[in-house]
Amino acid sequence: MASDTRADDAGGRSRSVRRLVGGQRHSARTTALAVVLALLCGAYAAWLLADFGLRWPALLAVAVLAGVFFYSRRTPAAMLASGFYGLAVLVVLTPIVLDLAFVFAADGYGITPWPFVLSLADLVFLGVFVALALILSAIGFVISRRADAGNETDSEDAAVPEG
């Protein structure tokens, strides 16, 4: 009886996890891809937030959330595309967080932060990082479109009647 309950609990947890990841089940190779992408995003977030002393929480939170999100994608290509989109978001945030760390710390050093962070150089930095993010997004978009095109071709192939 007890073992039946445990089995039911395990089954329930499994279903919850499945729902969380959009009902997806992937091969070990595709799962590894999701893990690698998640760790990459987590590491970037950890790097981004280290000035705030949030290196490890950022790594953990972003890696888990991104991992769940990536795993919920239907195909490896969609996963990869999402990975590029995720990195693009983090890249755009880089110059902003660089300045935010200064702004939040400034008061403790008796510094008025605005002349340091609202300058043409900040705009240039933002532009450079937005450009990098656009490149990453474009790569993600191309991967996504190719995957969609492949799926449509597969569907059309499947729709051809035999004989």
Add this chain to the structure above:
Amino acid sequence: MTEDTKRHRREVLKLGAAAGAAGTVGLGRMAVGAGDSHTTPAALPDRDPPREYENYRTRRVPEDHDTIQAAVSAANPRDLVLIGPGRYTEEVRVLDTPDITIRGRDRNRVVLDGEGTRYNGIIALADGVVMENLTATGYAYNAFYWTGVDGYRGSSLTAVNNGDYGLYAFDSVNGRFEHSYAAGHPDSGFYIGQSNPSHARVENVVAERNGIGYSGTNAGGNLVLRDSVWRHNMGGIVPNTLDSEALAPQSAMRIENNEVHDNNNADAPAKAFGYAAFGTGINVAGGRDNEIVDNDVTGHINFGIGAVPMIDANLWRPGGNRVHDNRVADSGRADLALGAPARGGNRFANNDVSSSRPGSLTDDGMLGDLMTDIGDPWITLSLGKQYLQAELGEYPHGDWRDGPAPPTRKPMPNPERPPREAVGPRRD
């Protein structure tokens, strides 16, 4: 080439270097600085005390000569030019008489005043010139300047509100700055440039309200900076490598037992290079094989002690620097920092700190080794952004002409004593 022309050329080259630093996008086209470190170690062997001169003549100003320049021009080697209290509106040049001593009778009341237009308070092109116990202010370039000499000393000097450097030794060896004070200089309070091996020492000095407290381009090798206070500048201590001066890369300097704090002064006068170092305590910019030991470093919004790459005509990566037994606290981004790309061999050990970038900088294991070889691009980005901001010409800073008047500083005891050598004989 005249000194002014040489200086102007260096300034132009420095500005070019700054522009290069801003252009990180062009990194791929830059050569990586490959010059080998000089082999002279950082620590300075002991010297015997400077010996007093026996046969010399004291030339008093204004009793014997109307101006300091007149006394210097009349002096023979080893003579003492002894200046009485007063305000002297002149620029003094020691062109070819070695081993003379220019000394004020009262450090706080013997004032050389450049009135914002004259270039240098005292410039020495002869070996062994000693400047002691006086104040210089209001010069468009430097307060006290030695260039191309063997043997120099600045003792009990006050340099305040000049347009470039306070105490400045360029292309010079065997020297000492001691018991001196420098404030209100857009470049740096104390500077030793293009000198390796330097065989020099900076000790018991105070630098505040400058762009940088100590700056030293391509200077090292038996060069020691110790027992001094570096506070309320934009940046504290910045040994650095630039291609615009000979002897790159900067290497082998020992920075020991200094008090470095609160170098986040947005009201200090500063050039682009100084502003790039804003909020840093000790910042090795493209230097190698330096020793940073037993310093107290607190209150910097960027980082306490760090090493970063320097981008000029070449990319100079920091390498082989040893940072140990320091106490670093209250840093905004990180107590210890190593900017990427680094050259490898940097070591951070036994420091009392609470944070570092990259994260495992102080670990003994493989990860720590990896991090000390690679560095963290965040550090380079944060200072690179400041550099770019300064290059674009809109950074917060004060004006050297507007600084407060020179404060009263402790004078040298017994200004009537006989003159001495610039530095004593080396024991090596």
